Amino acid sequence: MGGEEVVVRRGGRAASLQALVAHCTEYGFVFPSSEIYGGFAGVYDYGPMGAPLKRNVKEYWWRAMVQLHANIVGLDSAILMHPKVWEASGHTAHFFDWFVENRKNRKRYRVDQVVEAWVDRLRAEGREGEARRVWEAFEEALRSGRSEELTAFFRAYRVEDPEEGAPGDWGAVRRLNLMFVTWAGATDEDRQEVYLRPETAQGIYVNYLHVQRSARLRVPFGIAQVGKAFRNELIFRQFLMRMREFEQMEMQFFVAPEESEEWFDRWIDRRLRWYLALGFDRSRLRVQPHKHLAHYAQKAVDIEYRFPMGWKEVEGIHLRTDYDLRRHQEFSRKKLTYFDPFKQEHYLPHIVETSAGVDRVFLAILSEFLVWEQLDEGSGGGERVVFRCPRWLAPVQVAVFPLVRRDGLPEVARRIFDALSLHFVCAYEEKDSIGRRYRRHDAIGTPYAVTVDYQTLEDETVTLRDRDTLRQERIAIPDLIVRLKELLDWSELLRRVRES
């Protein structure tokens, strides 16, 4: 990538986005979807290394949320839901954009932006009355929900193109729906439009009383869910950052209204700690308040990570108030209030939402921990690619190698593989030189390598190599499992998440 600055991180050169994408394909982390047919924008497949890494990211999240909190429980709700859900949530009304094209310069704009720009300009010129009339007419057209009305407005009012400063030659106003639509019902008569969920949250809201009653929970409590969501975005850029099909890790925390702000702040801290516990550098994480609040939110922040292409959101934390429950209560005409046994009153809990993108976290982990490191002479010199993946999340945890491929070493190594693979995700390799095998596993992030050498035949010990330090310790075969369990145990990671 021309002119990109070289970022040094963790004793090595950080990957550019391009290098990162290449590494992902080469080592089987991520492939573009349907590539033999020319690819399918905004969709990616996770390969032999990516699939386990992604699973481990979700596993870590689940443990940090559900396992670590007595008052947070899990849920796995369906992707398809009753269409009314999306009316109640506001998605049917808000989750689309109106676009208009100026045929003169072939530029496409979002209608609200064009009109806003023009009204601002009228105001700046002191034409307040005109500005107000335009805005009112626009709002009326918008309320109609019909593209014909909006098209007529653009033409009748000779709306100015913000870039040309002159009325545009406006084409028909078109609606771009950001939700995926499909049909339920096998015959034409039974057909009913249904949506692929654009967020997983609604599955939690509509189930919240079932969950609360069956798990006998009291406010404050949380419901956690990991699952796919779908959005028909306009453009896809930056690899895994914006996808048509993506996965979310969402936790909805139900609290008493007067405690909502306090919990909102508390969850920002906790969620930030989740990243820091993995070893993310604090300087590449930040909490950004939202400039524009969504229709449901009273307060909102993003946790952003500094990717090779700049600061990008990995997780959103929102104070959604009782908006969603109130709407569902209204649309379903079912009572959704919670009875608080301490206060002896019924109310709609307020909700603090933490919503992280699995794919974005995955990309952040690769960005943060994949480096090209210069080795000193003692380690053979030259450069190595090393994915300093947090060891609990590594796609392969232990690699087992015979030093050479003869003299009975492979047999011993294979026996060790058999024993270890009952406990850990292991790889066994005997081809190529030992150095090459180490490097191959450095590149996919395998934290530990066990090597069987000639001394093993004499005293039943092997070497245990650490990916990051390159150091080897001599260890008796019977002690291997205990030692590795100690090293790979999740409790250390989870303790870091919990500690304040």
Added chain:
RNA sequence: GCGGGAGUAGCUCAGGGGUUAGAGCGCCUCCUUGCCAAGGAGGAGGUCGCGGGUUCGAUUCCCGUCUCCCGCUCCA
């Protein structure tokens, strides 16, 4: 969506209107090899993104299309 760049082997890329399209790395087989991408021999792998056009002949030129990258834009 606009502007710019690019699609050639698994990866990174070179090439170029005219026989069998190349390199490095990787991959496979054999030999060699006592700890950090060693060496030798042999081998597999490409309808040059896809469709159409121009031409005696197109991977090369033209048009369209898809995908990727950069900038803008967009982003519940």
